[in-house]
Amino acid sequence: MNKFTKRLLPFCSLIFIISLWTFLEPDTFFTRQNFENVLTRSATNGIMAAGMTYVIIAGGIDLSVGSMLAMCGMIGSVSMLAMSGASWEQISSGQNIPLSTTVMIGGTLVSILAGAFCGFVNGKLITKLRLAPFIVTLGTMSIFRGVSYLMNNGKPFAVSDYEWLDIGRIAMIPSSVVFLFLVLVAAGFMLKFTPFGRYTYAIGSNVETAFHAGVGVNKVQVAIYTLTGAFVGLAAMITTSRASTSQPTAGMGLELDIIAAVIIGGCSPSGGKGTMVGTIVGTFLISFLRNGLTISGLSADVQLIVIGAIIVLAVAADQVATKRQS
Numbered sequence: 001m002n003k004f005t006k007r008l009l010p011f012c013s014l015i016f017i018i019s020l021w022t023f024l025e026p027d028t029f030f031t032r033q034n035f036e037n038v039l040t041r042s043a044t045n046g047i048m049a050a051g052m053t054y055v056i057i058a059g060g061i062d063l064s065v066g067s068m069l070a071m072c073g074m075i076g077s078v079s080m081l082a083m084s085g086a087s088w089e090q091i092s093s094g095q096n097i098p099l100s101t102t103v104m105i106g107g108t109l110v111s112i113l114a115g116a117f118c119g120f121v122n123g124k125l126i127t128k129l130r131l132a133p134f135i136v137t138l139g140t141m142s143i144f145r146g147v148s149y150l151m152n153n154g155k156p157f158a159v160s161d162y163e164w165l166d167i168g169r170i171a172m173i174p175s176s177v178v179f180l181f182l183v184l185v186a187a188g189f190m191l192k193f194t195p196f197g198r199y200t201y202a203i204g205s206n207v208e209t210a211f212h213a214g215v216g217v218n219k220v221q222v223a224i225y226t227l228t229g230a231f232v233g234l235a236a237m238i239t240t241s242r243a244s245t246s247q248p249t250a251g252m253g254l255e256l257d258i259i260a261a262v263i264i265g266g267c268s269p270s271g272g273k274g275t276m277v278g279t280i281v282g283t284f285l286i287s288f289l290r291n292g293l294t295i296s297g298l299s300a301d302v303q304l305i306v307i308g309a310i311i312v313l314a315v316a317a318d319q320v321a322t323k324r325q326s
Helices: 003-024 032-057 065-083 088-093 101-128 133-151 175-193 195-205 207-212 217-243 254-264 276-295 300-325
Strands: none
Touching: 003 276, 032 065, 032 175, 032 195, 032 217, 032 254, 032 276, 065 088, 065 101, 065 133, 065 217, 065 254, 101 133, 101 217, 175 195, 175 217, 175 276, 195 207, 195 217, 207 217, 254 276, 254 300, 276 300
8 A cells, every 4th residue: 555545545435435325325414404514513523633633643642632621611611600700509500691702702711721731731741750641641531531520510511602613603604613624724734834743743753863853852742732632622612512511421432533533534553644634534534424324323332333443444554554665
């Protein structure tokens, strides 16, 4: 499998999935409403996958993104409610509390900052304690989820007025899709045209060589996890807006879809390879696949099996291609 074929494979797979479900379920799958639904629901995953692309290219992994999403959503929501002047009794009981535009913007920024801080903590633990990213993020995955449950004794925070990120539109395009596009363009530009992007590839290709070449490996790794956390914070508020509540159970198992999208899109699990275009193709592939399986009446359990199998096949294909090139 040459380099061009490997890059083209995810796109061809996406076309195949869309064509397959169009043939099997033409009345329900191939409709404008369904495609718009898939695009809007891909926004959360796509934004988070943009950050995960940096992490995996740099040779890392972040298993905490699903739990981080839940915690950031809870923090952003409670911040909105507190800034609106509501008492803790009103907030914790789930009363409908009016929210102004300023308050909603403030809560969204708090969620992004909370995500950035969580990512910063992940990066510092990995670099300062010399711990494997898998171990660190496995631990913080549990910590973030626990904090989410403790914040309101396992109950959600109600933010009924916070709907714009879900139903709002910019030039007739769903607002969440616009944010997805902006994030992907910005993240793709940084990855391809800035020193930060080049350092990310260098670290993933050979961390020792990058260090001796003068790259501030620790600083770049911390920045990568911080950026990923900020993207998770934004995705958390899109999820919150869609449900009009922040749930401590949000994002359960979401890390599987995010990692799958990035790897299927062409990122090598061993680091040093990947593109933002491949990541968004992988994200849409997973989204359309899940959408088609749901329309066909297959359970979420079956979907997990299918996604897991695709990850194994994608990694196996990457290993075979790597061995042939070497």
